[in-house]
Every structure is written in C-alpha cells, then in structure tokens.
Amino acid sequence: MSIPFQKYHGTGNDFLIIHADEHVPDRGALAERECDRTVGVGADGILFLAPEEKFNPPRVVMTLFQPDGATAPMCGNGARCAAEWTMDRTGADSVMIDTQAGTLRADRDGENVVIEMTPLTFVPDEVPVMADEPVLKAEIEGLEVSVVNTGVPHAVSFVDNVDNVDLEAIAPPVRHADAFPDGTNVTVASPDGSGGFRQRTYERGVEGETDSCGTGAVAVAVVARRLGLTDADPVDVHPPGGHLRVSFNDRGRPTLAGPVEHEFDGEVAVEPPVEP
Numbered sequence: 001m002s003i004p005f006q007k008y009h010g011t012g013n014d015f016l017i018i019h020a021d022e023h024v025p026d027r028g029a030l031a032e033r034e035c036d037r038t039v040g041v042g043a044d045g046i047l048f049l050a051p052e053e054k055f056n057p058p059r060v061v062m063t064l065f066q067p068d069g070a071t072a073p074m075c076g077n078g079a080r081c082a083a084e085w086t087m088d089r090t091g092a093d094s095v096m097i098d099t100q101a102g103t104l105r106a107d108r109d110g111e112n113v114v115i116e117m118t119p120l121t122f123v124p125d126e127v128p129v130m131a132d133e134p135v136l137k138a139e140i141e142g143l144e145v146s147v148v149n150t151g152v153p154h155a156v157s158f159v160d161n162v163d164n165v166d167l168e169a170i171a172p173p174v175r176h177a178d179a180f181p182d183g184t185n186v187t188v189a190s191p192d193g194s195g196g197f198r199q200r201t202y203e204r205g206v207e208g209e210t211d212s213c214g215t216g217a218v219a220v221a222v223v224a225r226r227l228g229l230t231d232a233d234p235v236d237v238h239p240p241g242g243h244l245r246v247s248f249n250d251r252g253r254p255t256l257a258g259p260v261e262h263e264f265d266g267e268v269a270v271e272p273p274v275e276p
C-alpha cells in the first residue's frame with residue numbers, strides 16, 4: 001500500500017511531511033529508504049506531524065526522523081516547514097509546535113516563517129559535552145570550536161572563508177569525538193563582509209553537509225555574540241541554500257526567520273497493516 005506525503009524545504013533543507021495518523025510500521029526504516037537521494041524520494045528527513053487544529057492558534061506535534069533512521073529532538077528549518085504545512089491546512093498565521101526539545105511559537109511574517117527557538121545553553125551537561133566549563137574556542141580533533149545547544153548540539157568554528165573548508169574531511173572526527181556523548185552537528189562560519197556570517201553545516205543524522213541548518217544558523221549567531229564577534233541584532237546568516245535571520249526577543253530567546261517552499265506532493269510505499 002502507499003501513503004501520501006508533502007515535500008517542503010526551508011532554504012534548501014528539505015523534508016517529506018507525513019501525517020502522523022498514516023500507518024507507518026517502521027518510521028526509521030522509511031526515513032532511511034526515502035531520504036536516500038538515489039533510491040528514494042530524497043530528503044534531509046521525514047517530519048511526522050500530528051496537527052491539533054481545534055486550538056487557537058493551532059498546535060502540531062513534530063517528530064523528525066533523519067536519514068540514519070534515528071530521531072532528533074529539534075530542527076529549526078523543519079519546524080518552519082511544519083508551521084507552513086499547518087498554516088496551509090488551517091489558514092492560520094500562527095502555530096504552536098511541540099518538539100522533543102520544547103514548544104515553539106511560529107508566525108508568518110510576509111514571505112518568511114519566524115519561529116521562537118527553544119532556550120539555548122552553553123552548560124556542558126546540557127549540550128551535552130564532556131567538559132567542566134563552557135567550551136569556547138577549544139581544540140577538538142584539530143578544529144577550534146565553541147559548543148552550544150540550540151535545540152540540538154553544534155560545534156561552531158569561525159574560519160576566514162567557509163569556501164576553503166573541506167567539510168567532509170574535517171567534520172566527521174568532531175561529529176564523532178568522545179567529548180560528545182550524543183554526537184554533534186559541526187558548523188563553520190565566516191564573515192560575509194556586511195556584518196553577517198556565511199554558514200556551512202555537517203549534520204548529525206544526515207552524516208553529510210546540508211544546504212541549510214536552522215539550529216546551526218542560530219548557533220552561529222549566539223556563538224558570534226558570545227565571542228564578541230558581533231553585537232548585531234538581527235544577525236544575518238547565509239547557508240548555501242538561502243538567507244536566514246536570527247534575532248533576539250524580549251524573553252532573551254533567539255528567533256529564526258526565513259522562507260519556506262512547498263515543492264510537490266507524492267506517495268511512498270509502506271507495508272500494509274497485518275490482518276488479525
């Protein structure tokens with residue numbers, strides 16, 4: 001049998017979206033197969049969404065399965081896609097998104113979807129990273145990184161020019177370093193010449209570079225501020241797939257803004273339910 005999906009992307013970070021009510025016997029196996037860009041539809045993950053449309057604003061429970069078949073507690077661009085999907089269904093301009101990392105509010109703002117991110121932390125036990133104090137400009141596996149959790153862990157390295165970095169070579173040793181009990185995403189950033197930053201991220205779970213990473217963009221902005229590289233608000237961050245804007249609201253929480261596109265719809269095969 002087959003079930004429907006909708007394909008969305010946020011600045012090139014792309015997801016199949018499947019209603020959580022659909023019969024999917026093994027979500028991890030479906031993500032491994034269908035995220036594969038040669039044998040499957042091809043995506044950076046599958047978002048299983050359980051909308052609760054009777055609330056005002058509507059709510060949606062988001063679960064991200066990544067191409068390695070495992071879940072991740074939070075995804076900035078995925079949350080923006082989940083918000084757009086829910087807005088498309090309901091006509092609402094605001095959505096509450098329940099993630100494993102906490103509840104986020106999303107609002108439409110012209111062409112952009114803006115989300116208030118979960119609280120960020122540099123506290124080692126909360127990242128998690130094995131250290132006695134926040135990891136700032138420390139060398140891990142030969143790379144100078146600062147470590148923050150913006151919903152998921154990121155090791156952020158500021159370099160002169162992100163184009164000159166061989167990310168597929170330098171990121172995996174850091175991503176798998178013993179210092180990170182749950183692994184980490186690895187993000188490099190360089191000044192864009194206009195007060196913002198260019199960004200490239202090697203994602204845990206994708207095990208490769210993606211065109212954009214929302215939690216990574218927020219990590220670039222908050223680490224840049226913590227290291228005194230900028231005091232701008234907002235901070236413009238440019239992953240390869242587009243333009244994201246990180247701001248800081250009066251609750252001290254970062255917000256992430258950028259465009260979202262509905263690409264196409266389709267169907268994927270799943271095992272039918274076993275008859276009793």
Ligand SMILES: N[C@@H](CCC[C@H](N)C(=O)O)C(=O)O
Nearest residue numbers: 072075076077152213214215
């Ligand atoms: N692309 C995402 C991050 C998804 C989770 C990440 N790969 C992890 O395992 O921590 C984003 O936009 O934030």
